[in-house]
Amino acid sequence: MRSTxxxxxxxxxxxxxxxxGGGGSSASSGEGGPIxxxxxxxxxxxxxxxxxxxxxxxRFKEIHPGVEINFEAITDYDGEVRIRLNTQEYGDVLxxxxxxxxxxxxxxxxxxxxxxxxxxxxxxxxxxxxEGQVYGIAITGNANGxxxxxxxxxxxxATEVPKTPEEFLAALQAIADRTDAVPLYTxxxxxxxxxxxxxxHRGAISNDPDAVNDxxxxxxxxxxxxxxxxxxxxxxxxxQRGLTEPDPTTTxxxxxxxxxxxxxxxxxxLGSWSIVQMRxxxxxxxxxxxxxxxxxxxxxxxxxxxxxxxxxxxxxSDNKAAARAWVDWFADQSNYATDQGGISxxxxxxxxxxxxxxxxxxxxxxxxxxxxxxxxxxxxxxxxESEIGITEHLYRxxxxxxxxxxxxxxxxxxFAELNQRWAAARAETD
Amino acid sequence: MPRGLTPWLFLLGPLALLVLFTYxxxxxxxxxxxxxxxxxxxxxxxxxxxxxxxIFTRPELFEVFVVSLYYFGASFVQIALALYFATVLSFRxxxxxxxxxxxxFPYLVNxxxxxxxxxxxxxxxxxxxxxxxxLGGEGITRQWLGDPAAVNxxxxxxxxxxxxxxxxxxxxxxxxSIPAERYEAAELDGANRWQQFRYIILPGIRPVxxxxxxxxxxxxxxxxxxxxxxTGGANGSETFVIQTINTAFRFNDFGLASxxxxxxxAIVLLVTWLQRRLVPEERGVS
Numbered sequence: 001m002r003s004t005x006x007x008x009x010x011x012x013x014x015x016x017x018x019x020x021g022g023g024g025s026s027a028s029s030g031e032g033g034p035i036x037x038x039x040x041x042x043x044x045x046x047x048x049x050x051x052x053x054x055x056x057x058x059r060f061k062e063i064h065p066g067v068e069i070n071f072e073a074i075t076d077y078d079g080e081v082r083i084r085l086n087t088q089e090y091g092d093v094l095x096x097x098x099x100x101x102x103x104x105x106x107x108x109x110x111x112x113x114x115x116x117x118x119x120x121x122x123x124x125x126x127x128x129x130x131e132g133q134v135y136g137i138a139i140t141g142n143a144n145g146x147x148x149x150x151x152x153x154x155x156x157x158a159t160e161v162p163k164t165p166e167e168f169l170a171a172l173q174a175i176a177d178r179t180d181a182v183p184l185y186t187x188x189x190x191x192x193x194x195x196x197x198x199x200x201h202r203g204a205i206s207n208d209p210d211a212v213n214d215x216x217x218x219x220x221x222x223x224x225x226x227x228x229x230x231x232x233x234x235x236x237x238x239x240q241r242g243l244t245e246p247d248p249t250t251t252x253x254x255x256x257x258x259x260x261x262x263x264x265x266x267x268x269x270l271g272s273w274s275i276v277q278m279r280x281x282x283x284x285x286x287x288x289x290x291x292x293x294x295x296x297x298x299x300x301x302x303x304x305x306x307x308x309x310x311x312x313x314x315x316x317s318d319n320k321a322a323a324r325a326w327v328d329w330f331a332d333q334s335n336y337a338t339d340q341g342g343i344s345x346x347x348x349x350x351x352x353x354x355x356x357x358x359x360x361x362x363x364x365x366x367x368x369x370x371x372x373x374x375x376x377x378x379x380x381x382x383x384x385e386s387e388i389g390i391t392e393h394l395y396r397x398x399x400x401x402x403x404x405x406x407x408x409x410x411x412x413x414x415f416a417e418l419n420q421r422w423a424a425a426r427a428e429t430d
Numbered sequence: 431m432p433r434g435l436t437p438w439l440f441l442l443g444p445l446a447l448l449v450l451f452t453y454x455x456x457x458x459x460x461x462x463x464x465x466x467x468x469x470x471x472x473x474x475x476x477x478x479x480x481x482x483x484x485i486f487t488r489p490e491l492f493e494v495f496v497v498s499l500y501y502f503g504a505s506f507v508q509i510a511l512a513l514y515f516a517t518v519l520s521f522r523x524x525x526x527x528x529x530x531x532x533x534x535f536p537y538l539v540n541x542x543x544x545x546x547x548x549x550x551x552x553x554x555x556x557x558x559x560x561x562x563x564x565l566g567g568e569g570i571t572r573q574w575l576g577d578p579a580a581v582n583x584x585x586x587x588x589x590x591x592x593x594x595x596x597x598x599x600x601x602x603x604x605x606x607s608i609p610a611e612r613y614e615a616a617e618l619d620g621a622n623r624w625q626q627f628r629y630i631i632l633p634g635i636r637p638v639x640x641x642x643x644x645x646x647x648x649x650x651x652x653x654x655x656x657x658x659x660x661t662g663g664a665n666g667s668e669t670f671v672i673q674t675i676n677t678a679f680r681f682n683d684f685g686l687a688s689x690x691x692x693x694x695x696a697i698v699l700l701v702t703w704l705q706r707r708l709v710p711e712e713r714g715v716s
Contacts, residue, residue, distance in 0.1 A: 079679065085470060099682060104470055189549075191662050249575035249665055250553035384468075384681045392680050397664045406578040406665060 036066025037319040039092035039326060044077035044309065056334050060326065067322045088316040092323040095309035096128055096136040102376040105135040110313040110320060112137065112327070122331065122345050124307030126370040136310025137331045140342030142271040143303040143355055143365060144200035146291040147278050152181045152266040153289075161291060161361060163301075165234045168294035172243040172267070181266040184238050185256055188248035188400055194393035197270050198235065202227050202390075203304040207297035209369040215390075216371075216378045219423035222415035228390070229415065230295065232399055236411045239403035248400055257281035261288070273308060275354040276341035290357045301363040305343055378429070386425030388418055463688035469678065474685065481689035491690070494668050497582055497657075498650045504586035505646035509639070511590070512597035517627055520605040530602070537595035545659030548588045549575075552660075578666045585657050585667055592656065593649070597642055604635040644705060648698045670694055 043049055049071050057069045072091060074080050082099045084090040085108055100108060111133040112118065118134040119125040128136035153159070156178045158171035172183035187193035203211040205227045215221050221228045238244055245251060259265040261282030268274075272290060279285035292301035311330060313323045330336060337344040341354035351359070358365075371378060383390050395418065402409040463481055467474035485491055515533055519526050536544065551557045552574035559571050574584040612630050621629070632639075654671040657663055663672035671694070678687035 082469065082679075100470060101468075107470075107472060188664065189661070191664075247554050247573040247576040249573070249581070249661055250549060250556075252549075384683065387677070387681045389680055394676065394680065397662075401578070401665055406576070 034066055035064050035322050035325050037322045038068040038070065039317070039319050039322045040070045040072055041326065042072050042074060042077075042081060042091040042094040044074060044095060046073040046075050049073035052336075052339070056330070056336075059334075060329050063329065064322070064325055067325065069326065088314075090314055092314055092317040092319055093311060093326050094314060095139070096312045101380065102128070102130040102371075105130050106133070106315075108315055109135040110315050110317070110323075111135060112312065112324075121347060123305075123343065123347055123349075124310070124345060124367065126367070127307045128310045128312065129370065130376060131373075136312035137327060138307030138310050138337075138345040139330065140273070140308045140337035140340050141305050141345060142200075142273045142308055142342060143290075143305050143358060143363075144197070144204060144271055145269075145293060145303060145358070146267050147260065147270050147274050148267040148289055148291055149181070149260055149263050149265070149282075149287050150289045151284075151287045152179055152263045155179050156266075162294040163296050165230060165237070165294050168234065169237055169241065169243065172238060173241065175266045176243055179263075179266070181264055182245050182259075183243040184267045184269070185251065185259070185265040186235070186239070186244050186248055186400060187251050187253055187256055187268065188245075188397060189251040190253045191393040191397070193253065193268070193270065194235075194396040194400070195389075196391040198231055198396060199391040200271060200304060200306070201231050201293045203366075203368050204293055204302045205230055205295045205297075207300075207302045207364075207366075209366055212368055212379060213371050213375070216375060216382060216426070219426060220419040221390075221422055222418050231293075232396065232415070233411065234294075235396060236399050236403045239400050240411075244400075244404075248404070263287070267291075272352075272354055273340065273342060290355065292358065292361065292363050301358075301361055303358065303363050303365055304368055305365045306367065307345065308342060382422065382425045382429045385429050386421045388421055388425075459688045459691055462684055463692050465685045467684045467688075468682045469684045477685065481686045482693070484686060485689055485693055491673065492670075494670050494673055495651070497667060497669050498653060500582040500586045501589055501650035501653045502646065504590050505650055508590045508594050509597055509642050509646065512594050512601055512642075513639075515594075516598050516601035516605055517631060520602060520631075521623070530598075533598050534595035536592050537599075539592075541592070541655040542659055544588065544592055545656060548656075549660055552584055575661055576665065581661065581665050581667050585660060588656050588660070589653070600638055600642070601635060604638040605631055608634040640709065643709075644702050647701050647705065651698055651701070652694060 043053065045053065053071050057071075060069065061067065077095065078097045078099065081090060081094060082097045085097065085100070090108075096105075096109060105128060113134055115125060115129045115132050115134050118129075118137075122134075122137055124138040124141055125134050127138070128134065152175060153171065156171070156175040158174050160167070160171075162168035162171050175181055175183040203209060205211075208214075211227055218226075220226070222232065223229055239248075256265060256268065257278055258281045260268060260278055275288060275290055278288045282288050292303055295301075311327050313320055313327060317323050331345050336342075338350055338352065341352055343352055343355075344350060355363075370376075388395055395414075398407065398409075399411075399414060401407040402411070402414055462474070464476060464478060465474035466477045466480075515529075519529055519533075523529070554573060558574060562568060562571055572580055575581050608630060613626060616626050616630060652671050653669045654675075657667045657669055658672050658675070661667045663669065663676070670690070674687050674690045674694070677690060678684050
């Protein structure tokens with residue numbers, strides 16, 4: 001009995017102490033002097049925080065010897081950091097969680113400079129900008145497409161790059177007929193591969209940088225010929241024709257990389273960030289190639305490029321000077337984007353070698369236009385209100401289930417219901 | 431120091447933890463349920479009962495309770511099995527402690543780990559299919575998680591495996607608190623094992639069985655962990671709590687999600703109350 005009491009008293013004491021702790025890392029530098037102090041950097045890269053990031057720290061300290069950096073790698077980054085934003089303790093430097101809407105940016109993050117000035121130097125500056133101020137710099141940038149195993153595609157005789165969804169499905173059919181590979185792997189069980197990876201093609205299909213913003217002014221985003229109709233139909237048709245994995249509910253992301261590398265999977269729909277990881281998992285890295293979404297406008301393929309996570313500074317940071325030094329150094333000198341096979345955030349940064357397939361095909365890149373002033377976050381708000389989640393996986397899992405016969409719904413019924421929910425939500429959202 | 435104060439002093443630690451980690455969060459949940467908070471905004475707007483109105487005007491939100499029926503059905507299997515094992519192991523059995531350990535072990539394992547273990551168990555050509563093939567049961571092999579007719583049975587099966595140990599230990603404790611003289615007397619009178627179970631054990635543990643059914647009902651209404659980890663609620667395995675999580679974290683409506691949590695709490699309390707009224711518990715006079 002006695003020892004438990006002592007234990008609970010100790011627990012209370014520990015809680016009290018913990019409440020007093022934290023926020024003790026203030027050592028900001030004087031104006032103009034050398035930058036010093038201690039900063040905490042939150043990162044989602046749990047895989048390379050002890051290796052690549054340790055090396056970044058070493059290189060950064062050659063320039064700013066007075067700065068101490070603590071990395072904090074978080075597995076469920078978006079989920080965890082979004083909750084921590086309700087406190088003041090979310091590191092000094094962090095990746096801006098996507099849940100923060102543009103009008104909330106100034107509540108949590110330090111402005112880094114005017115949009116006009118920042119966009120002269122950096123790509124993707126508009127993505128986390130509000131009322132002319134930029135709050136985050138992209139750590140790298142991605143194009144969108146399908147990562148595929150060239151050897152398997154060749155083996156199936158699919159050597160022409162498909163230019164229409166029908167040609168794409170025909171190529172998948174050839175793979176199914178002539179090889180043992182799964183033609184298109186959805187990664188259904190992990191969820192996220194059915195979310196933003198598919199939604200990322202919006203804009204590229206109609207070669208329209210305003211395509212996403214225009215969703216705010218339509219009552220039927222899933223009409224034949226519309227982007228979402230084309231994207232989600234491709235998914236539905238591929239599943240319905242049996243061109244995807246037989247049991248989608250037991251897929252596994254980490255394993256899928258090896259399966260693509262060894263040719264047991266032919267194709268996956270993933271952003272260009274995945275190419276480096278796929279090559280690492282492949283027996284022969286040259287087998288891994290990248291295809292654009294099978295639609296051409298004016299005889300050309302297009303791909304939207306957009307920023308990965310954007311790095312910014314906690315508005316409550318005690319050491320903003322050191323935090324700023326890290327953000328600038330990371331964007332300008334770390335070479336993170338190029339090392340990870342991504343598009344450099346620097347306007348005059350080098351072309352990534354991972355996208356050489358796109359260069360050969362003459363794929364044209366463009367960034368989406370930010371929403372017009374006063375309408376920031378409107379499409380997201382309609383999306384939340386409708387509970388569809390265009391960049392989430394839930395409704396695409398439903399599409400897969402219907403297509404494989406696990407739900408008694410036709411494609412047309414699903415699209416009609418989605419349109420109806422979108423229209424209702426649009427009427428409710430201001 | 432006044433004598434009356436001492437017990438409170440001892441209770442200070444646990445009570446502080448209870449208030450901090452149970453009552454304060456529940457109170458804030460009630461508060462959020464009458465706001466339109468998106469999970470981030472500093473000052474959420476008060477919307478009164480709007481969220482509750484929305485819940486009760488959207489019948490599709492309650493459709494997912496059909497899934498709870500699978501778990502409720504499974505809880506009968508679970509209670510029956512637990513009672514069987516507890517009874518058998520309360521008699522003199524060789525290696526009794528080993529079997530007790532084996533039965534209780536799954537309850538100690540982290541739920542996330544169990545989810546992953548069973549993902550491998552259920553995948554095509556996985557452990558279950560291999561076992562079935564060895565036993566000549568290839569015919570009943572199916573996509574255990576992919577087949578919409580099978581997925582909820584598979585998940586409920588995992589739930590039985592996981593929580594059996596808890597029921598088992600509670601039953602065992604109750605059975606062992608029955609005085610040994612009664613068994614001796616029963617044996618002298620020539621009662622067999624079944625009669626001992628029927629007329630000594632069953633009446634002796636009646637309150638515990640009542641408790642089990644209350645736990646079974648509230649447990650099957652608020653199933654979360656196993657389906658969330660294994661299927662994420664896909665393929666028709668979505669439960670009310672998964673739906674609540676999605677409302678909060680995918681569609682950024684913490685107000686509505688909190689109201690859904692309050693409604694679930696109310697439903698559980700209501701069902702428990704009904705159960706107590708329908709099956710009154712005997713007072714502990716034997």
